[in-house]
Amino acid sequence: MKNKIISITFMIFLISISILNIISPALEVSFAERRHLKQFDDFDFKNFLSGQFIEDFDEVALDQFIFRDRFRNLKAILEFEIFNKMDNNNIVVTDDGVFKIEYPLNEKSVEHLSDYINEICNEYLKNSNIYISIIPDKNYYLKEDILKIDYERLEELLMSGLKDMTYIDIKEALSLKDYYLTDPHWKQENLSEVIERLSDAMDFEIVVEDYVKKVFFPFYGAYYGQSALNVVPDTLTYLYNENILNAIVKNYEDPDHIKVYDELKLDDMDSYDVFLSGSSPLITIENSSAKRDHELIIFRDSFSSSLAPLLVESYSKITLVDLRYMPKDLLNEYVDFDDKDVLFMYSTSVVNNSNILK
Amino acid sequence: MLFSSISFIYYFLPLVFIVYFLAPKTYKNMVLLISSLLFYFFGEPIYTSILIFSTIVDFIHSLVIEKYRGQKQAKIALISSIVINVSILGFFKYYDFFIENINVLLQTDFELLGLSLPIGISFFTFQTMSYTIDVYRGEAKAQKSIFGLGTYIALFPQLIAGPIVRYKTIAEEINKREHSYDNFAYGISRFVIGLFKKVLIANALGELSVIAIGANNMSVLFYWIGAIAFSIQIYFDFSGYSDMAIGLGRIFGFHFLENFNYPYVSKSISEFWSRWHISLGSWFKDYVYIPLGGNRGSRLKWFRNIFIVWFLTGFWHGASWNFVIWGLYFGMILFFEKLYLKKLLERLPSVFQHAYVLFIILISFVIFNNESLADIVLYLKGMFGLLNIPIVNQESLYYLKSYSTIIIISIIGATPFVNKCYSRLSNHNYIGKFINIAEPLGYIALILIITGYLVDASFNPFLYFRF
Numbered sequence: 001m002k003n004k005i006i007s008i009t010f011m012i013f014l015i016s017i018s019i020l021n022i023i024s025p026a027l028e029v030s031f032a033e034r035r036h037l038k039q040f041d042d043f044d045f046k047n048f049l050s051g052q053f054i055e056d057f058d059e060v061a062l063d064q065f066i067f068r069d070r071f072r073n074l075k076a077i078l079e080f081e082i083f084n085k086m087d088n089n090n091i092v093v094t095d096d097g098v099f100k101i102e103y104p105l106n107e108k109s110v111e112h113l114s115d116y117i118n119e120i121c122n123e124y125l126k127n128s129n130i131y132i133s134i135i136p137d138k139n140y141y142l143k144e145d146i147l148k149i150d151y152e153r154l155e156e157l158l159m160s161g162l163k164d165m166t167y168i169d170i171k172e173a174l175s176l177k178d179y180y181l182t183d184p185h186w187k188q189e190n191l192s193e194v195i196e197r198l199s200d201a202m203d204f205e206i207v208v209e210d211y212v213k214k215v216f217f218p219f220y221g222a223y224y225g226q227s228a229l230n231v232v233p234d235t236l237t238y239l240y241n242e243n244i245l246n247a248i249v250k251n252y253e254d255p256d257h258i259k260v261y262d263e264l265k266l267d268d269m270d271s272y273d274v275f276l277s278g279s280s281p282l283i284t285i286e287n288s289s290a291k292r293d294h295e296l297i298i299f300r301d302s303f304s305s306s307l308a309p310l311l312v313e314s315y316s317k318i319t320l321v322d323l324r325y326m327p328k329d330l331l332n333e334y335v336d337f338d339d340k341d342v343l344f345m346y347s348t349s350v351v352n353n354s355n356i357l358k
Numbered sequence: 359m360l361f362s363s364i365s366f367i368y369y370f371l372p373l374v375f376i377v378y379f380l381a382p383k384t385y386k387n388m389v390l391l392i393s394s395l396l397f398y399f400f401g402e403p404i405y406t407s408i409l410i411f412s413t414i415v416d417f418i419h420s421l422v423i424e425k426y427r428g429q430k431q432a433k434i435a436l437i438s439s440i441v442i443n444v445s446i447l448g449f450f451k452y453y454d455f456f457i458e459n460i461n462v463l464l465q466t467d468f469e470l471l472g473l474s475l476p477i478g479i480s481f482f483t484f485q486t487m488s489y490t491i492d493v494y495r496g497e498a499k500a501q502k503s504i505f506g507l508g509t510y511i512a513l514f515p516q517l518i519a520g521p522i523v524r525y526k527t528i529a530e531e532i533n534k535r536e537h538s539y540d541n542f543a544y545g546i547s548r549f550v551i552g553l554f555k556k557v558l559i560a561n562a563l564g565e566l567s568v569i570a571i572g573a574n575n576m577s578v579l580f581y582w583i584g585a586i587a588f589s590i591q592i593y594f595d596f597s598g599y600s601d602m603a604i605g606l607g608r609i610f611g612f613h614f615l616e617n618f619n620y621p622y623v624s625k626s627i628s629e630f631w632s633r634w635h636i637s638l639g640s641w642f643k644d645y646v647y648i649p650l651g652g653n654r655g656s657r658l659k660w661f662r663n664i665f666i667v668w669f670l671t672g673f674w675h676g677a678s679w680n681f682v683i684w685g686l687y688f689g690m691i692l693f694f695e696k697l698y699l700k701k702l703l704e705r706l707p708s709v710f711q712h713a714y715v716l717f718i719i720l721i722s723f724v725i726f727n728n729e730s731l732a733d734i735v736l737y738l739k740g741m742f743g744l745l746n747i748p749i750v751n752q753e754s755l756y757y758l759k760s761y762s763t764i765i766i767i768s769i770i771g772a773t774p775f776v777n778k779c780y781s782r783l784s785n786h787n788y789i790g791k792f793i794n795i796a797e798p799l800g801y802i803a804l805i806l807i808i809t810g811y812l813v814d815a816s817f818n819p820f821l822y823f824r825f
Contacts, residue, residue, distance in 0.1 A: 002543070002794045002797060002798070003538075003539040003540045003542070003543035003544070004539040004543075005798045006539075006542075006543035006546055006547070006797060006798045006801060007539045007542040007543050007546065009798045009799075009801075009802060010546045010798070010801055010802065010805075011372075011375065013802050013805070014367075014368065014371065014372045014375070014805075015372050015376070017368055018368045018369060018372045018373075021368055021369075048403075049403055050403060051400070051401070051402070051403045054359070054365070054400040054401075057365055057369075058363055058364070058365050061363075061364040061365045061368070061369065062364050062812070062813060065364055065368075065809075065813050068813055071806075071809055071810040071813040071814070072810065072813060072814045073810075074806065074807065074810035075807075075810035075811050075813070075814045076814075078807060078810070082763075083562075083763045083764050083767075084760075084762070084763040085760050085761070085763075085764075086756060086759060086760035087760065089814070103753075104574040104575065104753070145756070145759075146756070147752070147753060147756050228814070
């Protein structure tokens with residue numbers, strides 16, 4: 001009797017899941033994983049004979065599997081709760097949030113970055129005040145015993161390779177609470193100490209208290225989906241004042257949008273794109289009512305999207321250059337560097353993977 | 359096609375089950391043959407022709423052998439069949455290896471073919487050879503139907519990674535086999551357990567061994583973690599596959615012989631080889647070692663026979679010198695074990711016997727997993743602290759901690775402990791009743807968990823596919 005039940009229940013289970021998979025409509029994107037899902041292509045006999053068809057079929061079957069997120073969730077729970085794994089797919093979940101292991105320190109990448117910056121300095125920045133600051137990833141502040149890169153070694157290696165420029169150390173200006181729980185980025189509303197460090201070194205003044213806060217909830221950060229667990233989402237806060245409201249943004253990727261905050265993006269896959277509409281090779285922010293007529297150029301990654309709006313009070317124009325999307329050889333065509341403040345500001349993740357810079 | 363893939367479990371398998379069990383008895387072999395060829399075609403479209411060619415060759419040769427039984431023609435047909443099978447295997451698997459070595463030795467520049475290895479070729483050529491040899495020896499009757507023989511050779515449960523099923527084992531079942539709920543349930547249980555071993559344990563330990571072997575900051579501990587993780591991985595990977603094959607075979611009414619019998623609990627290396635990849639060991643014993651004379655005759659002759667068998671066993675695993683060294687390493691140990699060590703070992707407490715076996719096995723898999731002699735030496739130096747590296751470091755401790763539960767589970771799982779507990783509890787009055795109710799749900803729960811792991815992963819081929 002037992003064997004009859006095993007046989008029948010298993011067959012019913014297998015066939016039901018198969019039918020559900022066949023009849024379920026294909027999904028375009030996975031919001032949890034922030035990626036497009038593989039779709040069925042039209043049948044091609046040539047592909048069928050070459051074996052490509054079945055390879056594609058395997059990928060589609062994985063991507064379009066019913067309750068995909070639930071199954072990923074089941075696996076994550078088992079990995080953490082039953083097998084006591086420290087991480088699942090390099091994602092660590094603690095009471096202090098979700099973290100992604102960035103390890104080991106890629107010394108070649110750090111050296112490549114310093115050479116890369118030196119080339120920019122030699123080519124374009126002969127008459128500029130040059131600063132550099134590295135944004136530690138939030139793992140730096142985590143007390144738990146996870147694998148972390150050697151931050152001191154990273155700084156030492158980077159600075160020993162760089163020519164004349166001022167290093168602005170912001171490690172002590174941040175703590176774990178200044179980062180989102182489910183996202184790698186820092187919180188804009190907690191950047192006052194970072195701005196203080198920058199203003200001390202770069203000699204500008206900003207009153208960081210005079211902001212009106214707008215909040216968005218729930219903010220599901222990049223690590224939320226990767227964790228595949230039901231983690232509490234974040235609240236995303238963005239700050240307004242007169243300067244920010246009046247600032248005019250020119251986004252070379254999205255010319256129609258001229259505001260600092262792109263609130264339509266809050267409901268997109270990545271709500272963090274509310275800051276300056278997300279990634280773009282080149283953005284300028286102009287503020288005619290700035291305290292002084294001075295310009296700043298930031299070579300940056302996504303962290304600066306939330307930082308730059310807070311600097312418009314002191315700079316009449318801020319140019320944000322993202323070299324992940326723009327080759328450095330084209331800089332001369334779009335940016336005038338003469339007599340400007342220049343800040344290289346990269347997170348450790350970019351420093352450790354600098355080959356993504358073009 | 360992989361057993362541990364969504365497309366196999368949720369598309370191919372249910373479709374084959376439905377068509378097979380709805381088909382009338384006379385068409386069941388045809389359904390199995392077509393689905394087996396499709397199964398192979400999905401993984402190796404072009405090489406399906408080799409499988410079909412090999413089947414036709416052995417079908418014709420075996421008929422000739424049977425027709426001319428006892429005559430010269432039968433012997434010629436046998437030799438011809440063996441030459442063709444060995445040539446196919448030699449060409450696809452060893453051609454480039456020989457050319458590479460000739461180029462090095464003779465300073466020549468012959469071009470390599472760079473052909474990909476047809477999946478499972480080492481398994482199905484050995485099966486077909488065993489078939490013709492058994493027919494020649496009169497231990498099996500030649501199959502009169504090409505579809506019957508094709509069903510045996512191409513049978514997808516065991517086609518690409520064994521076990522090496524002998525024709526005589528399932529000869530009767532090709533024409534007449536029983537389909538029952540008992541067979542189906544047993545098959546499901548073996549299949550699901552095999553999948554669990556592969557997807558949850560072998561894949562996790564595979565990850566760990568790759569991390570440990572490829573770590574940036576090596577330590578002595580990392581070398582040991584890498585070696586231990588690989589040794590456990592290869593057992594769970596291969597025995598998991600055998601479980602799945604045996605289970606699927608049983609669903610269709612075939613009784614394949616066991617391929618693994620808790621090899622890591624062995625007390626000697628000869629015991630280990632009677633428990634590890636049993637179908638390969640017995641193949642070499644019956645078709646090479648015994649015909650060569652076995653342990654009869656002089657000690658020198660016996661040594662020669664051991665050398666040949668273990669050279670071939672190693673070489674069968676891959677066209678690379680490390681596999682040859684691996685095979686000869688075992689040959690040497692078995693020779694000395696039978697001559698001297700066995701008696702000494704038997705006098706030792708069993709814990710020392712187990713430690714001896716595990717140590718020998720661990721070193722063997724270091725040889726197995728490192729292609730060049732230089733890499734093997736480097737790895738062994740690393741394990742024994744001869745590389746001027748720390749004993750432990752932060753990275754190795756992190757991964758040891760992270761994988762400790764799965765290592766412990768896998769060590770327990772490599773012993774008969776779980777099976778013994780299950781048998782005992784099943785016989786218990788109340789607990790047995792509970793198990794009866796819970797078991798069907800247990801398999802569903804396991805397959806759900808496995809699906810979770812498959813959906814979350816992208817690529818996880820079986821280790822033994824390359825052999």
